[in-house]
Amino acid sequence: MSARIGVVTFPGTLDDRDTQRAIRVAGAEAVPLWHKDKSLAQVDAVVLPGGFSYGDYLRAGAISRFSPVMETVIERARAGMPVLGICNGFQILTETHLLPGAMLQNNHRHFVCREQKLRVESASTPWTSDYTAGQEIHIPLKNIDGRYVADERTLDALEAEGRVVFRYLDVNPNGSLRDIAGVTNEAGNVVGLMPHPEHAVEPLIGTGRTDGLGFFTSILKKLVNA
Numbered sequence: 001m002s003a004r005i006g007v008v009t010f011p012g013t014l015d016d017r018d019t020q021r022a023i024r025v026a027g028a029e030a031v032p033l034w035h036k037d038k039s040l041a042q043v044d045a046v047v048l049p050g051g052f053s054y055g056d057y058l059r060a061g062a063i064s065r066f067s068p069v070m071e072t073v074i075e076r077a078r079a080g081m082p083v084l085g086i087c088n089g090f091q092i093l094t095e096t097h098l099l100p101g102a103m104l105q106n107n108h109r110h111f112v113c114r115e116q117k118l119r120v121e122s123a124s125t126p127w128t129s130d131y132t133a134g135q136e137i138h139i140p141l142k143n144i145d146g147r148y149v150a151d152e153r154t155l156d157a158l159e160a161e162g163r164v165v166f167r168y169l170d171v172n173p174n175g176s177l178r179d180i181a182g183v184t185n186e187a188g189n190v191v192g193l194m195p196h197p198e199h200a201v202e203p204l205i206g207t208g209r210t211d212g213l214g215f216f217t218s219i220l221k222k223l224v225n226a
């Protein structure tokens with residue numbers, strides 16, 4: 001059985017092609033979706049990729065959240081479909097309230113582009129099951145609105161419920177509270193993170209690391225065994 005994973009392109013998206021490629025490298029089928037699509041073309045999971053959708057006007061992700069495609073993504077995510085938001089995709093997921101918290105501008109006000117060390121805190125999501133909890137990985141980070149914030153009660157609940165999925169290690173690159181780089185929703189099917197796993201899936205490209213491939217092999221296994 002093949003697994004169909006949708007990748008949404010909004011006006012201003014940058015990383016849709018790399019995401020499609022990462023999905024194919026893992027062995028799944030990448031299905032391009034357009035922001036005006038109402039139907040999700042029978043995909044089994046969706047990735048919202050990185051970039052500057054709608055130019056990041058108003059706030060990153062604030063306009064994309066109202067795209068026709070997001071109406072269906074929100075409905076299906078609430079019904080359990082796995083959704084991954086990478087960087088701008090994570091920003092969109094907080095704007096839709098599928099994920100708690102919000103993204104602010106980096107505390108030093110500069111764009112960051114670096115190879116970032118992370119700890120995988122949870123291998124219990126469909127996007128991280130090929131990692132082990134506590135595993136350290138390096139994947140690229142590149143954004144300006146990367147500072148994850150939420151109120152203390154929400155942060156305490158996220159930690160108590162094991163919903164912090166990734167934490168920054170060595171350097172907190174943006175002032176994110178409690179070093180949080182990625183979180184999941186209560187059901188565990190929706191995951192968002194600021195760094196970019198799709199840019200680290202092939203040894204001949206970029207830094208040569210393949211630490212990001214596990215996202216895509218995890219979801220493939222989950223869908224094939226469903």
Ligand SMILES: NC(=O)CC[C@H](N)C(=O)O
Nearest residue numbers: 050051087088143144145
């Ligand atoms: N790489 C990206 O997805 C960029 C994210 C975002 N628009 C920012 O700069 O914060």
